[in-house]
Amino acid sequence: MKTSLLATLLLLLPSSLRADPITFAFPDSYAPLVWNDAGRIQGIGVDVLSIALKEKMGLEVVYKSYPWARAQEEVRKGYADAFVTVPTPVRLEYTVCSKEPLTVLEIGVYTYVDHPRRNELLQIKSYEELADFVLVEYRGNDWTRNKADDLNVIWADTLAQTYRLLAAKRGDIVVRNNFNFDYFMKNSELRNQIEKMPGILASLPLHLCIGKGSEYLSVLPAFDQAISELREEGIIEAIISEYGNGTLSPDS
Structure with a gap:
């Protein structure tokens, strides 16, 4: 039933959305949720998003990192589509956020x-x-x-x-x-x-927040379904546990 619902939601997406990458603006040093290690952007948030958006929803994803204040400006000005963060009144002025949190x-x-x-x-x-x-x-x-x-x-x-x-x-x-x-x-x-x-x-719950001017706003219902499934399957908890034994890059 869940797979059928997700497939139906995906069919509602315009073909252009399924062809073009969704671009994320991440902070460059917020390990283990996300960080840039010599040009490779990694972390709990990246792993969860990759499974939800790429594997479950079939979307192409691009991750970029900046100092956090600039990353938020990238989304606010429409240079990037989305970030993952705690919804605040200021951020909700220019984004729409998922109902399901990635983690708390x-x-x-x-x-x-x-x-x-x-x-x-x-x-x-x-x-x-x-x-x-x-x-x-x-x-x-x-x-x-x-x-x-x-x-x-x-x-x-x-x-x-x-x-x-x-x-x-x-x-x-x-x-x-x-x-x-x-x-x-x-x-x-x-x-x-x-x-x-x-x-x-x-x-504080961390949500996927997409810029109000982004053509990707319509993916949010499908994303909520994908995150709900990942949580029920224990995949998100397993990803978080993996980083409990990780090591931090020297400049993070």
Whole structure:
């Protein structure tokens, strides 16, 4: 029944959509979800999209990577068709997002070891409580950019730089998802200098978001069906597990 429904949805796509590649704009250093390793774009997001879009839906896909702020501009200006991210009010102004998430990020607070206000940091359970601390953040994070007037923020160009600045005690905290932190610290010299606080600030779903001006908007129903099938088959969970034993490229 599911295969029949997916086939029906695909038949509704204009032939031009099935012939031309859909172009993704990804951040170049957001491992293990996605990163650029010497020109090869890889990660959990790439693997899931390749199976859903290429194998299940028969679409050609092109992946490109940029600093995250520029990647979002590529989609906003129509130079790329889509990205995978957390839908925010700003992003929804120029994209339409899938109903099914690829995965869900748990967002936590991280600080340097022996922080003098560690007991206070242990109690943080909401974004509002971050205002009393200096936050180290990477450019392109919509949530922080929208809250910048209420927060004391030190901006970095990459995720890796946020960890290095935190370890150097240039700021008090980094707010990060569990995938990125665990993967980065697995092989990092900083792993004994940064610790994770126990609280979870939010659980944020990652969705496929397609630019409103893209001719690929009509693929979203078929994509939702494909992702639902991959989740039921355990394929997404298996892909995530594979990256639990991975290694990070030196400049990610």
